[in-house]
Amino acid sequence: MRTAPALLFLLTAVLAYYVYIPLPNTVSEPWKLRVVDALLRGVMILGNLAHDLGLSHRIYVLNFAVNRFEVQGPRSSKAVLVTDTAFAGVQVRVFESTRRKEGELKRAVIYLHGGGWALGSARMRSYDSLCRRMAEDLKGVVVSIDYRLAPEARFPEQYNDALRASRYFLQPRVLARYSVEPSRVGVSGDSAGGNLAAAVAQQVATDSSSPSKFKVQALIYPVLQALDFNTPSYQQNQNVPILYRPLMAHFWLEYLDGDLSFIQPLLANKHTALDVYWTAQGRAKVNWTQLLPASFRKHYKPVAPAHGLAQVVEEVPALLDPRAAPLLAERDVLARLPRTYILTCEHDVLRDDGLMYGRRLEEAAVSVTHDHYEDGFHGCMVFAFWPAYSSVGQRTVENYIRWLDDNL
Template identity: 60%
Template sequence: MRLRWSGGVLLSVAAAYYVYTPLPSTVSEPWKLILLDALFRSFIHAGDAAQALGVCHSVHMLNSVVSRLEVIEPWSSPTVSVTDSALGGVPARVFQPVGGGAKLRRGVLYFHGGGWALGSGRMRSYDLLCRRMAEELDTVVVSVDYRLAPDAVFPDQYHDALAASRAFLSPEVLQRYGVNPARVGVSGDSSGGNLAAAVAQRISADDSMSVKFSIQALIYPVLQALDLNTPSYQQNHNVPILHRHLMARFWLIYLGADPSLLPHLLSSPSSLLHPSIPPSIRSHLNWTSLLAAKHQKHYRPVGMETGSREVTGIVPGLVDVRAAPLLAEQGILGRTPRAYVMTCEFDVLRDDGLMYARRLQDAGVTVTSVHYDDGFHGCMVFSFWPFWSSVGQRSLDNYIQWLDHNL
């Protein structure tokens, strides 16, 4: 009996040690975030074990779990009709408000997050997000299921996003869904925000397109991997749910690079000190001038570590603007539409979004930059049960309100 009791205590202590993660005191609802992170880490560890045993790639294991738990079949309500379709050959889920007569509606093309490797627009959280957008905004929303890594790597995801964008903006498709050509937006969160920013740049610069996006709404977007030592990366390197090493891992998977480069990518110097980055690109990443002092805090650029390996020559996608929209020239940025950029204090990607908002503003674009001091990565799609959070609800409400006033 005493042995069983001791074993139970040891297991409880081990479980508590695994689950608990120290968090900043001002983050929104820390215990929910801790439990969510523990769940996510357990899935990652299971995927890594499956890959080590030769069962499958770790990402395939993760997506299998996500599909079983989250992916749902389309279902319509009295207010929103939901169907699975395709745009430009890319699978998509279409959310259309019911009724309304022959009037033209607004339209939003949405790209889901997940590090270009996980998730689906058919997940329950994204289904609920797009359903709410369609109902409250009386807007046609199309959620795109682009191909995922490791089966597809850059630029496949970008090409899928661009193909879906071109198809949605075509007069034929806009007419089919009853969308006003002057009121079409593109949006996405995390890696989906990366794709939304990239296609907004490309479409805006394409003079052959008769219809273009009128707004871009980027939710904690990932926009570059040349500097994983910005203040937000340094401050939040171990903050759930997107740890610094995990973001670096997603980048390597997305760019089809050797995973053994992970420690070298993490040990690369800050962009200001990177010997291979030319001044023209360096200025686009210069967080000492692009970030406000309150976000720079006490952090300084990180120098080259002994034995650090040069990775930009081995992984050319790191300097490809289609993968890293923050690197775009001012002339390209200046042609993009009015922007909404949401960032969270406790997110490694915070400074990507803040620098992009600043560069868009400097290029003459009207930008609404919304920052949540208690926010964490992924919070907006955690505004639904069972991972509801107050900051998630606030961010979702503000996002929908901005779309209503600007699209």
């Protein structure tokens, strides 16, 4: 009988040790983040084990867990009609507000979910809840695009899906079908979805054949470049969940169909070392010593090895493609972009991607609203919904939708 309490104590101690990780003292509601991170790490461990044993790709295991607990069918309510359909062969979930006057045209947002181009779905509970609330609060239409995922799809397929579905929706006949005002359509996304939203916005802005243009773009902690994995935010937050620094490099290589042995060279900036060919003009686009305010540069120093590994860029040329890395777009492309909202979080490796993009847009005379959360972390917006409610999650959603309401 005495062994049972001892075993219970031991198991509790082991569980506490596994769940607990040190976090900055300014992170919002740290225990909720620790629990979610522990669950994700557990699934990733299982995924890596299955992958190493040749049973399944690690990403399939992650997506199985996500789909098992998060994906749900379209559920309409009195305020929002929800339907699953396809735009130009791309699966989408459409949320339509039912609260409009007869003959009144609505606003619309095209939304792209996050997940490292490999995880997630427009049908996940968190994204369903977000888009449902957007449609209701904006009294508009939200099109959530279910683009294909790695490893089945690699760059540029995710981008192509996002662009094809967006172009389809922007057709006058389709906008008319959903009673949308052509001049009041925006594009938005979070994390990898923010990457796709930014890339699609650039293409639509420069496409003379597009009958409609986006009025706004709203980017939520977007990932925008893979040339410097040692920006101040990468150095500061490399061990902060949910998006660890090596995991971001892993996602990039999965997306761009690169060899995973390149993870360590990427993390060491070997692919952009001083002896690797890379123009001064190109380097300036990711030069955080010039693009970041001093308050974000802090005490960090650039990591620029004298000798590198040119093989990385030679075998993964998409690292330099603005469709994959929108921060690398030329200034004349940026100048055509619409009014922009960028949300960043202090405790996020991608913080500086958003800050640098905002600065480059401002230099191109684009109006930019920067919304920064000192207690925020990557993925915090989905913490606005059950079961992981958090203060910072609720604030990000409220301020994001308020900006859309004021500017769309």
